[in-house]
Amino acid sequence: MMKHPFQSVAVDSSTSCIFGAFKNHIRVFKVDRKPTSSVPSCTPVGSWDDEVIPNYQQTTEVKKQEGGDAEAEVKTKKAKKAKKSTTVVPQPTFYIRTLDIFSDKYLVATTDNDKSIVIFEIDYSKPNCLVLLKRQPMPKRPCSVSMDSNLQNVVVADKFGDVYTIPTVGELLQDEKTMNPILGHVSMLTDVLMTEKNGKQFILTADRDEHIRVSNYPKSYVVKQWLFGHNEYVSSMHIPNSSPDLLVSGGGDDFICLWNWYEGKFIDKVDLREHLNPFFKDFHNAPERFLTESSVPEISVSKILSLLDGYIIVLVENVNSLLVLKIENKSKIVFKQALTLHNPLVDISVYNDSSIVGSNDADEGDLVSIFELDNGILKPTDISLAGIESIEVESRKEVSSLWYVNSLRKRSEH
Amino acid sequence: MAELKDNKRKLYRKEKAETRKAFKQARFEDDQQISATPSGDESGSNSFSTTTEVDLPRKRFYRQRAHSNPFSDHSLEYPRSPDAMDWTKLYPAYYNEESKDVQSRVEIADIGCGYGGLLINLAAEFPQILCLGMEIRVQVTQYVEDRIIALRNKYKDEPKKNFQNISVLRGNAMKFLPNFFYKGQLSKMFFCFPDPHFKQRKHKARIITNTLLSEYAYVLREGGVVYTITDVEDLHLWMVKHLEEHPMFERLSKDWEKQDKCVQLMWNSTEEGQKVSRNKGNKWVACFKRLPTPEDCE
Ligand SMILES: C[S@@+](CC[C@H](N)C(=O)[O-])C[C@H]1O[C@@H](n2cnc3c(N)ncnc32)[C@H](O)[C@@H]1O
Numbered sequence: 001m002m003k004h005p006f007q008s009v010a011v012d013s014s015t016s017c018i019f020g021a022f023k024n025h026i027r028v029f030k031v032d033r034k035p036t037s038s039v040p041s042c043t044p045v046g047s048w049d050d051e052v053i054p055n056y057q058q059t060t061e062v063k064k065q066e067g068g069d070a071e072a073e074v075k076t077k078k079a080k081k082a083k084k085s086t087t088v089v090p091q092p093t094f095y096i097r098t099l100d101i102f103s104d105k106y107l108v109a110t111t112d113n114d115k116s117i118v119i120f121e122i123d124y125s126k127p128n129c130l131v132l133l134k135r136q137p138m139p140k141r142p143c144s145v146s147m148d149s150n151l152q153n154v155v156v157a158d159k160f161g162d163v164y165t166i167p168t169v170g171e172l173l174q175d176e177k178t179m180n181p182i183l184g185h186v187s188m189l190t191d192v193l194m195t196e197k198n199g200k201q202f203i204l205t206a207d208r209d210e211h212i213r214v215s216n217y218p219k220s221y222v223v224k225q226w227l228f229g230h231n232e233y234v235s236s237m238h239i240p241n242s243s244p245d246l247l248v249s250g251g252g253d254d255f256i257c258l259w260n261w262y263e264g265k266f267i268d269k270v271d272l273r274e275h276l277n278p279f280f281k282d283f284h285n286a287p288e289r290f291l292t293e294s295s296v297p298e299i300s301v302s303k304i305l306s307l308l309d310g311y312i313i314v315l316v317e318n319v320n321s322l323l324v325l326k327i328e329n330k331s332k333i334v335f336k337q338a339l340t341l342h343n344p345l346v347d348i349s350v351y352n353d354s355s356i357v358g359s360n361d362a363d364e365g366d367l368v369s370i371f372e373l374d375n376g377i378l379k380p381t382d383i384s385l386a387g388i389e390s391i392e393v394e395s396r397k398e399v400s401s402l403w404y405v406n407s408l409r410k411r412s413e414h
Numbered sequence: 415m416a417e418l419k420d421n422k423r424k425l426y427r428k429e430k431a432e433t434r435k436a437f438k439q440a441r442f443e444d445d446q447q448i449s450a451t452p453s454g455d456e457s458g459s460n461s462f463s464t465t466t467e468v469d470l471p472r473k474r475f476y477r478q479r480a481h482s483n484p485f486s487d488h489s490l491e492y493p494r495s496p497d498a499m500d501w502t503k504l505y506p507a508y509y510n511e512e513s514k515d516v517q518s519r520v521e522i523a524d525i526g527c528g529y530g531g532l533l534i535n536l537a538a539e540f541p542q543i544l545c546l547g548m549e550i551r552v553q554v555t556q557y558v559e560d561r562i563i564a565l566r567n568k569y570k571d572e573p574k575k576n577f578q579n580i581s582v583l584r585g586n587a588m589k590f591l592p593n594f595f596y597k598g599q600l601s602k603m604f605f606c607f608p609d610p611h612f613k614q615r616k617h618k619a620r621i622i623t624n625t626l627l628s629e630y631a632y633v634l635r636e637g638g639v640v641y642t643i644t645d646v647e648d649l650h651l652w653m654v655k656h657l658e659e660h661p662m663f664e665r666l667s668k669d670w671e672k673q674d675k676c677v678q679l680m681w682n683s684t685e686e687g688q689k690v691s692r693n694k695g696n697k698w699v700a701c702f703k704r705l706p707t708p709e710d711c712e
């Protein structure tokens with residue numbers, strides 16, 4: 001028996017509430033910490049269980065339909081092979097992929113099984129703080145969400161390369177078959193970020209083809225520029241609160257990039273590989289048929305966050321480590337520390353301006369841990385969040401897939 | 415029999431590849447999978463030239479499956495950014511010793527140029543302007559490369575009409591245009607007889623979509639023109655609809671079309687256009703102007 005890890009965590013810093021998602025459930029806990037004790041009380045204050053019970057039968061049927069349609073067309077051998085393998089996959093996917101909190105007011109979740117965006121208002125005066133506003137089905141699987149500056153629209157990027165907006169409150173649901181994207185890449189999108197400069201909004205989108213695009217908003221049909229510098233897919237972008245002109249990005253490359261996104265300038269990059277060497281395991285090797293003499297373990301950045309004073313925390317998929325970088329004088333990004341962990345972290349979120357929470361991928365122990373920046377050194381804290389619970393599962397087999405970022409990597413065909 | 419032809423094709427293409435290398439033009443993968451797709455016009459059996467003269471390439475040796483999936487990863491070569499693009503191999507005559515670079519930038523792009531008929535005509539029409547064909551199919555691209563090499567060779571003593579201002583590269587224009595071109599670099603983009611992708615489900619594969627038009631608007635300068643021509647009415651209506659809906663484009667009038675030289679050129683100079691004429695098919699033209707960037711945008 002083990003506890004199902006949180007595949008996604010988010011924090012409302014204003015109230016010290018931790019939001020965690022496991023499988024198709026969300027739980028919210030309020031953390032009350034007495035100054036003298038390292039054991040705070042964690043009280044459940046909200047929950048949501050995905051009502052649309054994922055129906056395995058249904059998923060396979062849809063897939064068959066698609067396959068049947070495609071078969072009628074003249075197809076390349078390769079495409080056929082790919083189709084077959086999707087119908088064979090026996091695993092129903094039903095879980096919440098992402099959780100994001102905007103302005104301490106809204107929680108937005110993306111679900112995998114019916115490709116929906118679920119928007120909640122966070123209201124602690126209610127017995128259950130998660131007030132469901134809407135569940136909007138999307139044409140394709142959403143991968144990342146953001147919100148515009150006046151919190152009017154949720155901005156959703158999907159696997160098909162398109163970005164849509166959904167009004168946060170009010171209005172009926174849109175028919176996903178007739179929704180029009182506000183912008184699109186001919187690629188898989190991986191991240192979307194709304195930001196502002198001189199009172200104007202911009203939208204940043206990252207994709208599997210090494211591209212980061214900066215577009216105007218709401219006139220998102222006007223592209224401002226591209227940021228070129230990655231050699232592999234980009235999976236994570238972050239704008240530090242303290243310097244809103246800067247952007248930190250990472251993905252399948254050995255390095256993290258620092259940009260001035262507004263001026264379209266590459267500023268600096270910092271290598272991760274040398275610091276990750278002690279942490280690689282078999283997991284990080286390329287799949288066997290792509291292994292060559294020169295293959296090295298593959299790095300996949302899954303999250304980038306910032307704390308005060310320009311400190312940047314980087315989460316790399318399935319390593320027992322958290323990396324600390326620092327932006328110096330807005331002109332350099334340097335490596336500071338690789339904190340060794342007992343277990344990999346599935347997801348991280350900012351707890352307050354000098355600490356983060358991480359969700360543990362461990363067979364036992366707390367589901368989440370808090371790490372604190374102390375004089376520039378990241379340290380685990382002894383704060384025990386034992387009251388934060390998910391469900392028990394029989395074995396690892398029942399755990400939702402936790403690592404998928406590296407599947408974005410493009411493989412050469414021979 | 416078929417095998418013999420295949421061998422012959424391979425031999426022919428090997429010879430051409432060597433010429434291409436000799437001319438320092440070859441910046442793409444060597445011949446790999448040669449398509450075994452049979453083609454219609456293989457009845458004649460001319461032998462290869464053994465002279466060192468560069469002949470015009472023969473199209474039938476470069477046949478490739480008609481459709482290429484624009485979403486697949488291919489294993490394309492493309493520059494990291496426009497800054498990283500080396501144009502000197504494509505336009506060697508424009509190389510400037512001092513700047514160590516090509517002295518002008520591509521301004522006209524033929525997207526999905528096929529066998530290059532339009533490019534050849536653009537060469538003479540715009541002798542001062544660099545024109546580039548972009549084509550996703552390897553062998554078709556190589557055909558155009560060889561064609562340009564041969565023409566450059568044949569007209570090497572001509573001061574003006576010498577084909578030094580046209581070139582071709584293999585690329586997926588739906589994914590990587592901004593890797594090649596700067597903002598506002600292009601003055602004209604041609605979309606001649608693009609693949610129709612008839613099925614509803616495949617419409618996103620069309621080369622004109624709402625979202626892709628924003629990328630074309632980015633690489634086009636204000637006042638730049640998108641030219642479209644097709645023999646498929648449904649596709650014509652689709653392209654017109656999407657271009658008209660896009661806030662960065664405005665349709666140019668029939669009168670404008672009548673007086674524009676390029677409209678005449680694209681009507682009959684591309685291989686596909688000629689085929690349509692032979693089959694007495696209809697052709698639909700629509701041209702659009704790239705509007706100024708809105709004032710509240712950057
Ligand atoms: C029907 S042909 C027309 C060729 C030429 N324009 C003509 O009129 O003869 C369309 C061409 O576009 C090419 N193509 C399709 N998608 C492309 C893409 N994404 N990037 C570059 N070329 C593409 C195809 O390989 C094909 O050669």
